Amino acid sequence: MTNNSVGPCSQQLYAQFIYRIYLFKILFKSHIVLGLFSPVALLTSIHLDSLNKLLQQHLHYHYGMLFQASQFADVKDNWGIAFTLWGSSAINNPPNLEIKSCVENGIIQIGSKQMYAVSHTQKASTWLKERCQSYFKTFTMSNALTPSDGVCGTSSKVWCWAMMDSNIIEKNTQLVTILPRKLKGHISSFPIMSDNIFDIVSLFTARRLITGKYATWINGKDEYMAPNVNHPLYSQWNNDALIYTLFNTGFNMTSLRHIGPTELKTDILNPFFFMSKDSIE
Numbered sequence: 001m002t003n004n005s006v007g008p009c010s011q012q013l014y015a016q017f018i019y020r021i022y023l024f025k026i027l028f029k030s031h032i033v034l035g036l037f038s039p040v041a042l043l044t045s046i047h048l049d050s051l052n053k054l055l056q057q058h059l060h061y062h063y064g065m066l067f068q069a070s071q072f073a074d075v076k077d078n079w080g081i082a083f084t085l086w087g088s089s090a091i092n093n094p095p096n097l098e099i100k101s102c103v104e105n106g107i108i109q110i111g112s113k114q115m116y117a118v119s120h121t122q123k124a125s126t127w128l129k130e131r132c133q134s135y136f137k138t139f140t141m142s143n144a145l146t147p148s149d150g151v152c153g154t155s156s157k158v159w160c161w162a163m164m165d166s167n168i169i170e171k172n173t174q175l176v177t178i179l180p181r182k183l184k185g186h187i188s189s190f191p192i193m194s195d196n197i198f199d200i201v202s203l204f205t206a207r208r209l210i211t212g213k214y215a216t217w218i219n220g221k222d223e224y225m226a227p228n229v230n231h232p233l234y235s236q237w238n239n240d241a242l243i244y245t246l247f248n249t250g251f252n253m254t255s256l257r258h259i260g261p262t263e264l265k266t267d268i269l270n271p272f273f274f275m276s277k278d279s280i281e
Helices: 011-029 046-055 124-129 169-175 198-207 234-246
Strands: 033-039 062-066 080-087 096-103 106-114 136-140 147-154 158-166 176-179 191-193 256-259 265-267
Touching: 033 096, 096 158, 158 198, 158 256, 169 176, 169 198, 191 198, 198 234
Parallel strands: 062 096
Antiparallel strands: 033 080, 062 080, 096 106, 136 147, 158 176, 158 191, 256 265
């Protein structure tokens, strides 16, 4: 695969399996039908773009279904498995998956899922990253109250940081939060400033709204796309999102005095607190 410039997906076991079948088809010049059990992300991952473009010339989507992984013994129930059929003949079926469930009387369909792929430029995380900058050195945090020994770049314009690790729904509950400093080790972190505050709370709200019981094995691998900023209600959404953010459990702002490593000690202010020090006194 590497020699044929298939791309980074050459390291992925599923991709290697599919590519070998593709080579058999080319070698024997035969028609094939491929039945594939796989994670849902395999069908939409941008990391498989180069492989997908190659296979589209020889294999076409025919049918697919999605079911809870716990249908297999001793497998957790918080993710889904797709079974898809691919054939040589061109059938213009849309990439829909029937959602199946096993009940007492057999297997029933409980819904359907439209599959979609999000390119790198369409990702909400990419869109947000373009609106964020950082400049000078400061310390990172282990949590909302404890500084770590790490450092990161920031700016005097930065109020605090938003952590939005990954770009999929299953990460919303634990890895989407707002803190006074960047968390040590987290790559997907965004500085919050006056000129991007509404961009931050827009995506923060979109992600935190789908947590708990709303983040399921059916939608867990769905990716967020960049918002339509030209929509007539986008401004209203941003205003509502700001209020939602302030009262959400993922909003972990604090005020801390004389904190951090010796050479980087500072006071952390909470720019979202509604009263000034003078007003309180």
